Amino acid sequence: MADKPAHQQCINVRCQATFDIAEALVACPTCDSLLDVKYDWDKVHLPKTLSDFNKRWARRDRMLDFSGVWRFRELLDFCDDRYKVSQGEGQTLLQRCDGVGQYVGLKQGGLFLQYEGLNPSGSFKDNGMTAAFSHASMIGAKRVCCASTGNTSASLARYASAAGMEAIVFVGSGRIAFGKLAQALDYGARTFQIAGDFDDCMARVKEATAALGLYLVNSVNPFRLEGQKAIMLRVLEGLGWDVPDWIVVPGGNLGNSSSFGKMFGELKELGLIPRIPRLAVINSSGAPTLDRLVNEKKLTYNGGEFDRQVIVDDFKWQDDTNTKPHTIASAIEISKPVNTTKCLRALEICDGVVRQVPDFEIMDAKAQVGRHGLGCEPASAASVAGARLLVEQGVIDRDARVVCILTGHPLKDPNASVGYHTGQYDPDHQVEGERLYANMPIPVANDLDKIVEAIETKA
DSSP states (O other): OTTSSEEEEEOOTTTOOEEOTTOOOSSOTTTOOOEEEEEOGGGSOOOSSGGGGGGGGGGTTSHHHHSTTGGGGGGGOOSOGGGOOOSSTTOOEEEEOHHHHHHHTOOTTOEEEEEGGGSTTSBTHHHHHHHHHHHHHHHTOOEEEEEESSHHHHHHHHHHHHHTOEEEEEEETTOSOHHHHHHHHHTTOEEEEESSOHHHHHHHHHHHHHHHTOEEOSTTSHHHHHHHTHHHHHHHHHTTTOOOSEEEEEOSSOHHHHHHHHHHHHHHHTTSSSSOOEEEEEEETTSOHHHIIIIISOOOOGGGOOOHHHHHHHHHHHHHTTOOOOOSOGGGOOSSOTTHHHHHHHHHHTTOEEEEEOHHHHHHHHHHHHHTTOOOOHHHHHHHHHHHHHHHTTSSOTTOOEEEEEOBOGGGSHHHHHHHHHSOOOGGGOOOSOOTTOOOOOOOOSOHHHHHHHHHSOO
C-alpha cells in the first residue's frame, strides 16, 4: 500500500493536512473538513490520450476491464488490483435523444442522456460503491454502514454481500421508496428505520461509525467520489472523447457534482481534455438548499476562501425553523448536503450554475424521458427539467451539446410513475400540476367488440 501514488488531503485551503491512503476517515481530524484523494501523477502510468482506454474493450473477459469504473483505473489509482471489488458496474448508456431534446428546447442532436439506471443495483451509486468497497477491502473492514434515501442502501447491500461484509443501513421512517428498500432487505442488509429524515439518519450514522468503528460509505467517504468520477469518463467515451458544452445533474447530497468537478479539473490539469464543460446542478424546489446558498446568499468557492459560516447559519436556520425537505424526488430530498463545499469547488472549476425546479416539472420531464424509451426515477428527471429551464432562461444556448445525467432506474419508485399517470399519488407525496403527459389506463368491458372499439377510438 505504501507504494501507491495516492494520499488523502484536507480540502480546507487553510489546513491541507495529509493522511495515509490506508486510513478510514470521513473528515479531517484537524479541522473537520472533507477529504480528497490526491495523486502524485508523476508516479501514475497515465495514457497519452483518453482514447487509449479504448483498447480495454477487447479484454472484457477480465473483470477490471469489463468494469465501467476500473477500466479507467489509472485515474483512480489508490489501491492494488487484488483488493478491487467489482459487480460489473458501469455498463451504462449515453444515448442521443432528440425527442427529449425538443422538449428541453435544444436543436436536433443536442441532447444526450447518460442512463445510470443500468448499473447492477439500478443507480449511479454503484460507481462509487465499487471504489469505497475496494478501499474497505484494502484496509480489512468487516462492517460497512450508510444513511440512505434508498439508492445508497441498495448499492451498499449488494456490494457488501459480494464482499462478505456485514451491511448496516439507516433509513428515515417512511421516507424511502419500496423499490429501493426492497433491494436492501433482499440483499441482507440490517436495516434500521430512524424516526426522522435523511439528515437525521446521516447524523446518527456518523455517531455510530465513531462509536463502533464501522466503515462509512456515504459520500463523505472520499473514495466513494473517486468511483463516481468514472461517470464523466464514460460520457466522454460515449462522445468519442469530445467534451460537451454542459453537464446537468440532480443535486441531493452533491456527491456527483463534486466528483464531476474533480474529474474535469484533473483531466484538464493532465492535458487530457482541451476544455472543461459547464456544470448545472438542479435542486427540487422542495429541497433547495444549494440554490438558496448560491443564488440568494451569493456563496461562491472563491478559491477555497469562502465564508463557511454561511453554510453553518443556513443549516441552523433550518433547525430553528423546523424547515424540512419534501419532494417526490426522494433521492434528492436532502436539506443539509454533506458535500456542499466540494460542490462549490466543482461549480468554480466548471463555471457552474444552480437552479431549482418544482415537482410537477420534474414529473413532466420524467414522463418525457419515459415516452422516449429510457425511463428514470423522479430525481433523475430533475436534470431534464433543469436543462429545460436553463434553455428558457437563455443560459444554455439552443445549439449547445448537453448531457443530462439520469441517476436511477424507473422501477426504483414505480409508485411515483403510476401516481403521475393516474393522478392517484401517495397521500404523503402529492404533486400539484396538470400532469401534461399523463397516460391514463383506459377501462374497457370484458368483451372483444368493446375492446376493438376502444383500440380504434382515437384519443
